[in-house]
Amino acid sequence: MYKITIDGKELQAEPGSTILQVAIKAGIDIPHFCWHPALSISGNCRMCVVEVEKMPKLQTACSTLVSDGMVVYTNTDKVVKARRGVLEFMLINHPLDCPVCDQAGECKLQDYYLIYGKYESRFREEKLKKRKVVDLGANVILDTERCILCTRCVRFFNEITKTNELGIFNRGDHSEIDTYPGKKLESIYSGNIVDICPVGALTSKDFRFKCRVWFLERTPSICTLCSRGCNIEIHHRQGRIYRIKPRVNMHVNQFWICDEGRYGYKFVNAENRILKPVVKGSSGLVPVEWEVGVIDVFMNLSAIISKYGSGSIAVVASPYLTNEDAYVLMKFAREVINTENFGYLPARRGSYDDFLLRAEKAPNERGLLNMGWKTWGDGAELLREKINNRMIRALYVTGGEGFLSQVKDVSDLLSILDYKVFHMSNREGEVDSINAILPSATFAEKDGTFTNFEGRVQRINRAFGPVGESLPDWKIIKRISMMFGKLFPYEKAEDIFKEISEKVTSYKGIDYLAIGDEGVLTDGI
């Protein structure tokens, strides 16, 4: 270890690290634009200059390696002036259109100007006019006038996705970021360049002009679109998701998420959300109060049990369920319905790559296995067989949208059954033959845990109250069970997890709160 001094603070420094890395670790702010922890050092913005004893020129903290006994100053007159100079240079041709810029409020130019700039403008010339509202393809819009040419986006495609989709064209202050001639962005990770753009040059087509960022609340969560379980932040306001941003977790997704996950949140606030329980009457499906819906489901299930026996009811778990939902559903099947016919419908398989994207398009298949669920087969073949044999007369399905879309000839299959109750969040697919639909809350509206493909237990958090009268799956089950005379004592997801951590071997001793931001790795299935 080296000893170095920054602004009089004595610090331990790993040989081979840079001044900026050491400063960041020690909580000393050295402003910078082009440096990003996941990307190569470019040293082009010149904002991070510092004074180093025995070096005549200012040095860029991002690229200067520490040496033993090095003495660094980050706030001398020389440094302050150089920084102000860099900001002034960046801003002379900048359109200064913060009032209409999506980046306002989370813009490094804006922030640094307020901390390190605050000079009177000395620029009396015509600003350079460059291209605006450039559609880069995929999900990104470029404004070359706002761009400070830090090349973070270029390096992202060169170094992270290795798809080399952006370059710098022209020279001097006419330099512009762009795709290569005739090409558009194709990477499924393109949304990340909006995140790492330190200014408003790259904006998200999806988010543009939707909301000022300072109005957004941020809730840490987990992406549900594949089994990677990328760490995300839900940015929301008044019960509406405005955007999804990646949350750093070096064990799972580093700094990134894919566009599937980033833009796949629309179902949460979709028009087709089911807001109240729906029960099939003589005139088709009609919304009812929860009390009515629960009694209806109880009566019908009881009738099936008395007619065909409790084993004639099959329970279907969904890989979208949290561990807590899945655990309670299992207890419901075994202890309330008293059937051995329970299993899960595996996640839909889709495209995958060798970076983040996994083929299993649901967040918690591994968790289902951990909770003791067995599969019904990829297209629920085992279930189909039992239905065709009339061994099963009624279905209790969670994640109903998945069931309707994944099971082949689902309408024919359902028509054989006497009774079907589905948990669903969105009205999707052939729902007409279903007898009762109970509105379930989405991941954004509940607490709980998912276990990703490699066994990492991670927490989701409720961003806003469930939409309409929907409820987390386990709460729905709790209500139905109550009708059967079974009282589940859980008040919150944490209570269920506590029981899981006592009962499920690979989760033994895990504390719900201690799962924290990075998750906890479990072993075994």
Add this chain to the structure above:
Amino acid sequence: MELLLTKRFSIPDAFRIEVYRETGGYRSLQKALQMRPEEVIEEVKKANLRGRGGAGFPAGVKWSFLPKEKKMPVYLCVNADEGEPGTFKDRYIMLKDPHLLIEGIVISSYAIGASKAFIYVRGEFLDCIDTLERAVKEAHREGIIGEKVMGSSFSLDIAIHRGAGAYICGEETALIESLEGKKGRPRLKPPFPAQKGLYQCPTIVNNVETIACVPYIVERGGEWFANLGTEKNGGTKLYAVSGHVKRPGVYELPMGTALREIIYEHAGGIIDDLRLKAVIPGGSSSPVLTPDEIDVKMDFDSLARIGSMLGSGAVIVISEKACMVKTLYVLARFYAHESCGQCTPCRNGTSWMEKIIKRVEDGKGRKEDIDLLLDICDNIKGKTVCPLGDAAVMPVESFIKKFREEFEAHIAFKGCTVSYEREGVLNV
């Protein structure tokens, strides 16, 4: 004085290998191949041969920065991207005496242990490229390059690469990037090319004139070469004289020849016997000198002592007829146009300066513009990735420092006050 680099300039067909050999060519190579590589480096060190591209770094010292352990191939890149305004010396070596350059390359490659050398030629120099390609073919044919150079165990290939027109590719790391097929943008240093250069391998980048000196150093010894010049500035130097002189051209003179002698004796003095107003002594980026400073010796250290630079040795002579504001505008426009755009201060600072100087030139200057220019200079100087930022700043600072009253007059009288016909020297 005995001419070295230009000695064949007056010999017809000296670009042909037979003529080159008849006039003593490739004997130094033969001699070098009998020496150990370290001995060659030692001679070059003794010669006080300083980089002729502009920085004046001792070539032998640069060579000795190569890693001692040879784990990766070593490359020699010859910088023939002669682009600094006012500089036109290397092109004559390539045109008139290409084998001198090739002999220098083979000896230098032998010394540093390179088996592949590149000549990066400025894209506009089509005639130089033709001549070099022909010379390389001849040298191949005669066993000067290729497998087993002159029957020795040393092998060398030379590739000629045509640049695409960017001034910045004369900066050694931008040159390397460009050679690798990338956009010519200077790299962050360290690491220096001697550690990590072309294809991340140890690389030496030397100017054409520097390399062309090497055969003479090997032939007559480093000490002899050193004694041709002044202290720590060995050899002769090609001075490219342009501007308002009677006989513009390339003059080979001992290192340290007085600037006055170059202008008034060799270049014949000022056109129409006008008065001298200013001299840019070492290419467009070197700080301008006034007439009372021209007794300076034209070597790296003497010019540094009076706050300027020998640079490439390109002397631009400015008569009393020229407007210093317009002249500076031409220079500022050049640097703004040639800034690669990579780092903030150079990208935005050079073009801002250009705009201000243009405005002053157009008679729309404001009093505060002069100090603003100096402050912009301060915000660029020493804060950029490569020396282009400094190169753009030095003319501005020195023009204002030494000719401030002309700028003030431009502002006060809303236009040019040089009573003669307005005429910038560097109409590029």
